[in-house]
Amino acid sequence: TQLLEQSPQFLSIQEGENLTVYCNSSSVFSSLQWYRQEPGEGPVLLVTVVTGGEVKKLKRLTFQFGDARKDSSLHITAAQPGDTGLYLCAGARDYKLSFGAGTTVTVRA
Amino acid sequence: NAGVMQNPRHLVRRRGQEARLRCSPMKGHSHVYWYRQLPEEGLKFMVYLQKENIIDESGMPKERFSAEFPKEGPSILRIQQVVRGDSAAYFCASSPPGLGGQGRYEKLFFGSGTQLSVL
Numbered sequence: 001t002q003l004l005e006q007s008p009q010f011l012s013i014q015e016g017e018n019l020t021v022y023c024n025s026s027s028v029f030s031s032l033q034w035y036r037q038e039p040g041e042g043p044v045l046l047v048t049v050v051t052g053g054e055v056k057k058l059k060r061l062t063f064q065f066g067d068a069r070k071d072s073s074l075h076i077t078a079a080q081p082g083d084t085g086l087y088l089c090a091g092a093r094d095y096k097l098s099f100g101a102g103t104t105v106t107v108r109a
Numbered sequence: 110n111a112g113v114m115q116n117p118r119h120l121v122r123r124r125g126q127e128a129r130l131r132c133s134p135m136k137g138h139s140h141v142y143w144y145r146q147l148p149e150e151g152l153k154f155m156v157y158l159q160k161e162n163i164i165d166e167s168g169m170p171k172e173r174f175s176a177e178f179p180k181e182g183p184s185i186l187r188i189q190q191v192v193r194g195d196s197a198a199y200f201c202a203s204s205p206p207g208l209g210g211q212g213r214y215e216k217l218f219f220g221s222g223t224q225l226s227v228l
Binding site for chain 1: 151152154224
């Protein structure tokens with residue numbers, strides 16, 4: 001069983017549409033990170049959220065950390081084909097990261 | 110500034126052979142973490158090392174797996190007598206040192222991984 005549950009597992013949308021990926025857990029984390037992974041490559045850190053209720057924006061990406069620090073969401077506005085990839089959330093306790101299984105996002109041109 | 114370097118990128122072994130995976134952290138990083146990724150399961154923590162020290166190996170199988178990070182040279186993840194279930198992508202990450210001697214896990218940089226295939 002995964003400590004962090006991501007939904008949906010797969011998401012396919014048309015260019016220009018919006019999408020939201022969810023990351024939920026029954027555990028509290030000191031911080032939560034979002035990564036993006038391309039096939040055959042390692043994950044690349046997008047953002048770290050630390051404070052409950054925190055919202056961070058990275059261009060068209062908006063990340064939110066739940067008030068209780070158990071869940072998070074990633075919202076992409078006006079998705080582009082370049083946003084295609086595997087998005088992973090990871091909850092941190094000390095130095096250990098617990099990863100979700102990931103959401104595969106496909107943006108069609 | 111070179112990133113985290115892992116080699117080989119692909120490793121094929123027959124059952125019973127040994128696999129050695131290498132990881133050179135980013136310059137200035139003294140903390141190394143190994144993760145294993147199976148399809149549709151996400152990455153699983155295996156071990157956390159500092160130079161010449163294993164800090165936490167709670168994610169490592171008790172048998173056949175070992176890791177080291179010597180004073181000089183790369184970190185090595187060693188799997189003895191490999192079995193088909195060891196087939197996976199193995200990722201190494203490094204981080205700079207933080208307060209209290211722990212790594213700054215919020216600033217992890219991952220390598221491109223080693224895909225291990227056991228025949």
